[in-house]
Amino acid sequence: MTSLSAYAARVAQLALLASALGWSSAHAATVVDEWKKIKAPPAPKLGDVTVDPSTTALLLLDFNGAQNPDKGPCNTKVKPRCIAELPHVAKLMKEARDSGTPVVYSITSNAAPEDIATVLAPKDGDPIVKSGANKFINTDLEKILTDRHIKTVIVTGTASEGAVLNTAAYAALKGMDVVLPVDGMSSTDPYAEQYVTWHFANAPGVSARTKLTKIDSIKFGKAPG
Template identity: 25%
Template sequence: MSTPALIVIDVQKAIDDPKWGRRGQPEMEARISELLAAWRERALPVIHVRHDSSDPSSPYRPGSDGNEFKPEVAPLPGEPVVDKRVHSAFIGTDLMDVLDELQVSNLVVAGVLLENSVEATVRMAGNLGFDVVIPEDAVASIDRTDKNGRHWPAEDVHALTLAILEGEYARTSTARAVIEALP
């Protein structure tokens, strides 16, 4: 793996709001913290993505407590923060400029929600030609109910989303394996 950039998506206090329902993958923040430590120790590029919702009722809206990064994965001074208003971190942001400046073609993408902003960003990254790895224990999903009323536990949403992304858009791994493969 050539020099990879770590992209941490939407890990803000808003994700703990009860409106989302039950979240799976309770170890996500700890695994992201381990990834961040490994990247920082090696002086590899880290990019944080912050969702700034335009919905006034969203816990992600700017100015709300939920808009703040969770402290255990917060950016350090000098680490770029990309502010987004839609699902993909590439749309309406300077993410591509940041990646071009860093001259990276490999991305490790972590954060929330796997089936929402992470997936949208990973699909776009794959379409743009980036080599993407998703550490499955550093992304999280929530319980979902489909239009027919069927309940899908977060663990099933997580597994299916990873299966859909595997191969065509990204490779899946674990945080530990990603760290062990770092230069």
């Protein structure tokens, strides 16, 4: 009985403490319970970025499907936002090529190189890897970048919460700097693009190595020599 009395007294003490601290059942609510109450934080600031073409690579991830929706995610049926971004990404690609910055592609498992959006078509010799959400997994992407002495990757593609998030985060965690143009990644819903942007602005391990920007704010410096 003594131990039961002590236990009851302890429970009573905890109840009084909870009351004093203003705790209530609301504090046990999950993020799903509170979903509608949560407001998005302020948007992160986007900056200007100048990259060194000799140590930078432009990654074009999963831009396949524009010509045939059955051949990839970048199509008018499921990701019209990707189609809308193609001219901007094409501009970035041209500037990268003009500066001598290497361009590296990925495609999804059901695609071939010819399924990449025509406006972003690869040239002979451009590396193309095929994988799931993380383009480093089960591919030679890391070796491709290492052999070219790449220290910075500009990451574009679709889906933002798939190929972009996983590949860019992996690159950052491996010690590379990441340039992420928010108008060069797309999803079916802008919320996905928003949370990926938040992730790279705030997440430990990746935010310190990431520069959030826009395509028009990326400049390619003059390569040494």
